Amino acid sequence: xxxxxxxxxxxxxxxxxxxxxxxxxxxxxxxxxxxxxxxxxxxxxxxxxxxxxxxxxxxxxxxxxxxxxxxxxxxxxxxxxxxxxxxxxxxxxxxxxxxxxxxxxxxxxxxxxxxxxxxxxxxxxxxxxxxxxxxxxxxxxxxxxxxxx
Numbered sequence: 001x002x003x004x005x006x007x008x009x010x011x012x013x014x015x016x017x018x019x020x021x022x023x024x025x026x027x028x029x030x031x032x033x034x035x036x037x038x039x040x041x042x043x044x045x046x047x048x049x050x051x052x053x054x055x056x057x058x059x060x061x062x063x064x065x066x067x068x069x070x071x072x073x074x075x076x077x078x079x080x081x082x083x084x085x086x087x088x089x090x091x092x093x094x095x096x097x098x099x100x101x102x103x104x105x106x107x108x109x110x111x112x113x114x115x116x117x118x119x120x121x122x123x124x125x126x127x128x129x130x131x132x133x134x135x136x137x138x139x140x141x142x143x144x145x146x147x148x149x
Contacts, residue, residue, distance in 0.1 A: 004074060004075050004076070004077065004128070004129050004130075005036075005072060005073065005074045005124070005127060005128075005129065005130060006036065006037050006054075006072075006073050006130060007034050007035060007036055007037065007071075007072050007073075007124075007127075007130070007133070008034075008035045008037060008054065008057055008058070008061070008069045008070070008071055008072075009032055009033065009034055009035075009069060009070045009072060009104065009107065009122065009124075010032065010033050010035075010061060010066050010068065010069035010070075010107070011031065011032060011033070011066075011068075011107070012028050012031055012032055012033040013033075013064065013065065013066065015064050015065070016033050016035075016061075016064060016066075018064070019035065019057075019060060019064075022060070024036065024057065024060075025130055025131065025133035026133060027123075027127070027133045029122045029123030029124075029126075030121065030122050030123060032107070032109065032122045034122070034123075034124065034127070034133060035057055035061075035133075036130035036131075036133045037053060037054045037056075037057050037130075054071060058088070067089055067090060068087070068088060068089035068090075068106075068107060069087075069088055069107070070085060070086070070087050070088075070097075070100075070103035070104055070106065070107050071085060071086045071087075071088070071094070071103070072085050072100050072103065072104075072124070073085070074100075083099075083100055084096075085097040085099060085100040085102065085103035085104075086103060087102075087103045087106040087107070089106075100118070100119055100124075101117050101118045101119065104118035104119065104121075104122065105118060109121060109122060
């Protein structure tokens with residue numbers, strides 16, 4: 001089974017829910033927000049594709065007072081298996097990490113006793129692609145928009 005994620009992870013804050021209204025795919029697991037990046041914006045004007053990039057999301061997080069996050073990328077399945085991770089705070093902009101677990105540990109995430117690693121502790125293993133992070137409400141809205149076209 002393939003697995004391809006490109007997300008930013010940060011401690012959840014109440015004001016992060018405003019990102020859902022802006023079209024970001026978003027999930028909260030065990031007190032951490034998992035935010036999807038690098039996909040077509042669902043509110044894009046017909047014919048114009050707007051990509052919500054890591055840089056765009058990072059600016060949004062900063063404006064909401066988020067001071068640190070981890071960037072997680074996985075691409076497993078067909079052919080070459082890859083993963084990368086970095087950690088960002090005010091002192092370490094985009095610090096490359098040796099593993100996803102290292103980036104998550106810099107966010108002070110601690111492994112739960114019954115979990116394999118930090119990746120599983122915050123529930124990332126439940127998501128196979130960025131669209132899996134889409135809320136049920138947003139999924140329904142996008143399906144209705146497709147029907148109207």
